[in-house]
Amino acid sequence: MENFDEHDAATMRRAALECEAIAADLERLKAMIADAADRLTASFNVVGALESRAVRGKAEQDRLAGALSNAVTALQFQDMANQLTAHAQRRLGSLREALTKLSDGVDPLLATTTRLQPVRQAGMGAGSIDLF
Amino acid sequence: MQSILAVDDSASMRQMVSFTLKGAGYNVIEAADGQEALEKARAQQVDLVLTDQNMPRMDGITLVRQLRAMHAFAATPMLILTTESSDEMKAKGKAAGATGWLVKPFDPAKLLDVVKRVIK
Numbered sequence: 001m002e003n004f005d006e007h008d009a010a011t012m013r014r015a016a017l018e019c020e021a022i023a024a025d026l027e028r029l030k031a032m033i034a035d036a037a038d039r040l041t042a043s044f045n046v047v048g049a050l051e052s053r054a055v056r057g058k059a060e061q062d063r064l065a066g067a068l069s070n071a072v073t074a075l076q077f078q079d080m081a082n083q084l085t086a087h088a089q090r091r092l093g094s095l096r097e098a099l100t101k102l103s104d105g106v107d108p109l110l111a112t113t114t115r116l117q118p119v120r121q122a123g124m125g126a127g128s129i130d131l132f
Numbered sequence: 133m134q135s136i137l138a139v140d141d142s143a144s145m146r147q148m149v150s151f152t153l154k155g156a157g158y159n160v161i162e163a164a165d166g167q168e169a170l171e172k173a174r175a176q177q178v179d180l181v182l183t184d185q186n187m188p189r190m191d192g193i194t195l196v197r198q199l200r201a202m203h204a205f206a207a208t209p210m211l212i213l214t215t216e217s218s219d220e221m222k223a224k225g226k227a228a229g230a231t232g233w234l235v236k237p238f239d240p241a242k243l244l245d246v247v248k249r250v251i252k
């Protein structure tokens with residue numbers, strides 16, 4: 001490893017620690033999202049169960065059905081957010097490992113990525129459908 | 133009543149799928165991964181399988197491949213509902229014997245439309 005001194009090694013060790021801290025933040029984010037999703041789903045289930053019992057006019061019934069339908073699509077965010085954060089954590093783990101090896105003077109041969117990004121959606125609009 | 137095996141490791145996803153399908157009159161059997169789904173499918177015939185792709189123990193494509201090898205599931209429609217949207221993954225699903233590929237998040241009305249079209 002050419003032009004590599006103790007200062008560089010210390011910087012890389014700090015960067016590796018930063019990766020670890022970011023991964024821990026992502027874990028907390030996942031827990032918060034899971035908690036929010038559980039609470040939202042519980043509320044959704046209460047409203048969903050009441051839907052069939054309430055007596056209303058057709059317009060109001062259609063409005064409620066539409067709102068529930070939109071909620072079903074939006075409440076899928078937890079699964080997508082989980083997969084995104086898990087992927088980011090895997091990549092951070094690889095980066096931290098590479099930085100630690102570099103700080104020890106070992107060429108880490110960092111892999112490009114552990115696997116392809118499983119979530120490419122940028123929003124919560126409904127996804128595509130292909131029938132074979 | 134027609135039965136649908138809904139497979140996803142996310143509890144919230146299973147709830148949304150079940151809410152949608154039960155509301156349309158289907159009986160829903162839930163499984164948290166491909167392995168559990170395979171065990172339930174061995175014990176009970178269903179009219180359609182709706183499975184996630186990325187799951188612990190057994191993924192959706194492997195589940196489809198294993199079910200297709202079973203005589204009882206040779207003609208059963210199987211849909212993969214996943215965040216994965218690459219053509220490469222879709223091709224793998226098709227090769228395994230999947231009937232269709234749906235990218236999350238799903239719209240309830242569109243999901244029900246597809247289910248009605250493929251279920252026998």
